[in-house]
Amino acid sequence: MGNLFSFLYSAMLVALYVLFPAGWLFWLWVAIKAGGFFMFFVALFPITAPFAALIGAWSLLFGMPTWAVDWFIT
Template identity: 50%
Template sequence: MERIKATIAALTGSAIGIGCLLCGTVGWAYWMWMAIKLGSFAMFFVGLLGPLGVIAGILGLWSLIFGAPLWLLHLFG
């Protein structure tokens, strides 16, 4: 029984991890697309920087789902 619980826990953790990676990748791609569409080199550069790329992915996913925040458009647009 313990082995079944461990297998289910491992599969659930893997599924959640893969889902987070996919969401982050989609958000990052949308961020880069917005940077190109807005013509903002600074926004594009932020998306390419390592640790800031994670933040760009989160903000990109937020922008894809709810629309780009005005502060983001004013900062980079």
């Protein structure tokens, strides 16, 4: 049973290692396509980049949240 939990934990970490950079790149791509300068700035600023990666990963999997579109683009 310990091997199962170890495998699931390591698979989750590997998925995060892949998903976060992909989410960050998706966030940058959406910022460029939509013309959101503040959105682009949030992705490049080191303190807020993890936030952009998290929301970008969510957007990549489930679609862009309306609050993010309202706040960053419009």
